[in-house]
Amino acid sequence: MDFLMFQLEKNSLIPLYEQLYSEIKEAIIRGKIAEGAKLPSKRKLADYLAVSQTTIEFAYSQLVAEGYISSEARRGFFVQNLEELALIEQAIPNVIQEEKYVSTYSIDFSPGKIDTESFPFKIWRKYAKDIVNEINKDFLQLGHPQGDYILRHQISSYLYQSRGVKCTPEQIILGSGTEQIMPLIIRLLGKEAIYGFENPGYPLTHHLFLEDKQKSVPIPVDEDGVIVSRLEQTSATAMYVTPSHQFPTGAVLSATRRSQLLAWAYQQENRYIIEDDYDSEFRYTGKPIPSLQGIDQNERVIYLSTFSKSLMPSLRIAYAVLPKSLVTQYKQKYSYYSATVPRMDQYILANFMEDGYFAKHLNKMRKIYKRKLEIITKTIAEYAPTVTISGEQAGMHIVLTILSSKTEEELVSLAEQAGIRIYSLREYITAELELDLDPKLVLGFGGIEIEHLATSIHRFMEALKIKKSTENSL
Helix, strand or coil: CCCCCCCCCCCCCCCHHHHHHHHHHHHHHCCCCCCCCECCCHHHHHHHHCCCHHHHHHHHHHHHHCCCEEEECCCEEEECCHHHCCCCCCCCCCCCCCCCCCCCCCEECCCCCCCCCCCCHHHHHHHHHHHCCHHHHHHHCCCCCCCCHHHHHHHHHHHHHHHCCCCCHHHEEEECCHHHHHHHHHHHHCCCCCEEEEECCCHHHHHHHHCCHHHEEEEEEECCEECHHHHHCCCCCEEEECCCCCCCCCCCCCHHHHHHHHHHHHCCCCCEEEEECCCCCCECCCCCCCCHHHHCCCCCEEEEEECCCCCCHHHCCEEEECCHHHHHHHHHHHCCCCCCCCHHHHHHHHHHHHCCHHHHHHHHHHHHHHHHHHHHHHHHHCCCCCEEEECCCECCEEEEEECCCCCHHHHHHHHHHCCEECEEHHHHCCCCCCCCCCCEEEEECCCCCHHHHHHHHHHHHHHCCCCCHHHHCC
16 A cells, blocks of 8 residues: 555644544544555655654554554554454553654654663663562562552652652552553543643643543643643643643743642642653752642642653653542552552562662763753754754753744654654644744754764754854854
8 A cells, every 4th residue: 555545634723643543543444444454654655645754653653552553673564453453442552652663763852762871781680680580479470459569668758859749658559651540540530520731742641631522621831831820711620730841842830830720729629630740850950840749738639750761661660649539539449450560570670769779870860961951052052043942951852943934844854854853842732822933843862872962963953954153154
């Protein structure tokens, strides 16, 4: 199959990748694309539909995650047997992280990448060897439904010391990634809950909340974080936020907005804030921003985080800290659940944390990422004022604002033609927003080696046909 005859509405409020995903899924269900058929390559389909390869990757990734198609290395994407999909329909994809695919990019500025060169393999291997042993054969059996106590205890201690989160191990539930934890939280809050979520924001939550458009409301974000006054104008009963380092803009929720958001939650008994603290470990300027959960006086904040940024995305360990009232409900409704994180992985991580190696690793990585950010900032400064940076206070990605007559999509396409992966800010937008006219690109730097960073930025600027400020003055 060389082409898919789909019409994408580029002016629609629905993202292009979501439109494409829905069209392909519907064609498979209706039998218009036969079982076993090979889908067009990402590059060929991107050229045919006049969209970026990133759009195709997002759509294909979701179809793979839900089991409609399969990916075969060096062969392509193939349609699966529909009869085997009965239990796959509710699978929740993570459309940002693409680690399971072999990258065709020579430079990858994906915000989902980490620095793999600095991982403490020797120490981790020692703990893995100690755990994978006949004396621990009990770990082959199912453990506690919320995750084994040893790891929940280590997490609660770490959160209190590093983020000011006040909780006991009994309030923590473990899951294999945010995409497994979030559906549990949504079910726990009940069918009547209406969700507010940041716009632009994390694509995973867009998919989760937009499954029922009547029960989700995109809330715009500015330089001070989510605009609480806009939230107050809606009927939302739960608000998903990334306050310490908003994804993808990098904004930090201001003190005033934090107070407003907590006040909003306190106004009604059934209101909750879902605080995703996904990369709070890495802050480079000023004092650490306290968690919302730590300053919450009425237990209305559900705290959520993972080890994807701090250790590795493939570990697949996420956790949520539930208010005590929700812990009781959780045990009543889901006590029969089995923890989805392998017990051996739980014990390896728990021992790694208990012996202080997790803290040491974080301190090391914080210095490495700060150094990377310094190199990027210095290199980008050579292209000012054409290119400026924002969102650099924390995390492993920044936002570039580019003075250009080209659109974000055109800039992404130029980068792709040069073998460089970059994301446009608009790819994270759900509903139309009043944005600056200047295009913005989301640049992740975690996965680029320090010695290659400056060269990678220069190659990127060359691909976008942007000259250094000194060249512009000649």
